[in-house]
Amino acid sequence: MIRTDEIVKRYRNGTVALHGITLDLDERVTAVIGMNGAGKTTLIRILSTQLEPTSGKAEINGLDIMKNASQIRKNIVSIPQEASPIGILTPFEHVKLYLVGRGMSMSEAERNANISLDQLELREFKHKPSDTLSGGMKRKVFVAMALSANVDTIFLDEPTTGLDPLSRMEVWSAIRQLEGNVILTTHYMDEAHELSDEVVMIHGGKVLEKGNVKSLLSRFKGLVRVETTVPQEKGLQIGRLYIKYVKEEDAEKYLGEGYNIKRITLDDLFISRGMALES
Ligand SMILES: Nc1ncnc2c1ncn2[C@@H]1O[C@H](COP(=O)(O)OP(=O)(O)OP(=O)(O)O)[C@@H](O)[C@H]1O
Ligand SMILES: [Mg+2]
Structure with missing residues (x-):
């Protein structure tokens, strides 16, 4: 202890x-x-x-x-x-x-x-x-x-x-x-x-x-991480990559070329710092 x-x-x-x-x-x-x-x-x-x-x-x-x-x-x-x-x-x-x-x-x-x-x-x-x-x-x-x-x-x-x-x-x-x-x-x-x-x-x-x-990770409940090289208005930019968090049920909007949908992990504690999570 x-x-x-x-x-x-x-x-x-x-x-x-x-x-x-x-x-x-x-x-x-x-x-x-x-x-x-x-x-x-x-x-x-x-x-x-x-x-x-x-x-x-x-x-x-x-x-x-x-x-x-x-x-x-x-x-x-x-x-x-x-x-x-x-x-x-x-x-x-x-x-x-x-x-x-x-x-x-x-x-x-x-x-x-x-x-x-x-x-x-x-x-x-x-x-x-x-x-x-x-x-x-x-x-x-x-x-x-x-x-x-x-x-x-x-x-x-x-x-x-x-x-x-x-x-x-x-x-x-x-x-x-x-x-x-x-x-x-x-x-x-x-x-x-x-x-x-x-x-x-x-x-x-x-x-x-x-x-x-x-x-x-409870604050990410129901969310997934979307990574894309397609420029986004909201979210975070790391090099050429844009990252945002969306509701799981909205994830299908992001299926397709240039988009990657990731499950939430502890990585997201780092990635999301200072970022607003989408509600
Ligand atoms: N002997 C030292 N003299 C002066 N500054 C130091 C010394 N050792 C570490 N620092 C500074 O203290 C801060 C914390 O360093 P520390 O080694 O504790 O980080 P860390 O979290 O272990 O990093 P890493 O993940 O790279 O191992 C850093 O800014 C580092 O530059
Ligand atoms: Mg160290």
């Missing part, structure tokens, strides 16, 4: 990445979404005690991120966005050493390393030097570390970026089996939809939306 109260982060160069984030995160899996530069990584780094907020407070399971940081670190894992394994070490060595470093016995660490690497289908590669792995496999080594650590709270910053569709599903399946709370960031709206009990959308360092997928 995570509570934050008016978290502000101003970086040394003056950039204000977070403008007062107040959140209660109680669900098992929370997806944090938002555009590039929205502040997702900054928030994750603050919550996982890697970065100090400029002001504001936060606690994880009742422990204060500033006062009880070392205690918190024992109960969380945080996998950064840009993590890359050490080339000469094998995936097995990475996970094992990580777990031993966290205080696990050698035999338990080896057992857990095997289980998590097998679960993520790295069986064949687990004893090969990491620099012989593909980018997606390298990413999965870190996911395996997070999965095997047996902690309360796991932070995953873009865990599936660069993974092929099957590997993403393996990571999803592993995340679903975790016992603790998971806070992940993602740019894949299908991932947020599939995996999370709650979605938090951050924009410009502020919380713009929070709720389960159904409630977030």
Whole structure:
């Protein structure tokens, strides 16, 4: 369980990445979404005690991120966005050493390393030097570390970026089996939809939306998205594409060449920002 109260982060160069984030995160899996530069990584780094907020407070399971940081670190894992394994070490060595470093016995660490690497289908590669792995496999080594650590709270910053569709599903399946709370960031709206009990959308360092997928999409009820290259008076223009929302029963007016009708997804939270929905 995570509570934050008016978290502000101003970086040394003056950039204000977070403008007062107040959140209660109680669900098992929370997806944090938002555009590039929205502040997702900054928030994750603050919550996982890697970065100090400029002001504001936060606690994880009742422990204060500033006062009880070392205690918190024992109960969380945080996998950064840009993590890359050490080339000469094998995936097995990475996970094992990580777990031993966290205080696990050698035999338990080896057992857990095997289980998590097998679960993520790295069986064949687990004893090969990491620099012989593909980018997606390298990413999965870190996911395996997070999965095997047996902690309360796991932070995953873009865990599936660069993974092929099957590997993403393996990571999803592993995340679903975790016992603790998971806070992940993602740019894949299908991932947020599939995996999370709650979605938090951050924009410009502020919380713009929070709720389960159904409630977030409730304003689009009965609507579909029409995309077309045929110029439209109303709606949004992205390059040569015009986008508008129309009632499902009116969608047939837009069947035909040059028109595309799309079902509503979390993408529409981004697309429709600042746009009037047609009634
Ligand atoms: N070390 C830093 N020093 C100064 N500014 C930073 C630093 N790290 C991030 N920022 C700025 O803070 C803002 C938020 O960045 P952050 O990395 O948290 O975004 P993000 O939502 O994770 O983006 P992405 O989706 O691209 O990963 C951006 O304007 C970024 O330029
Ligand atoms: Mg980021």
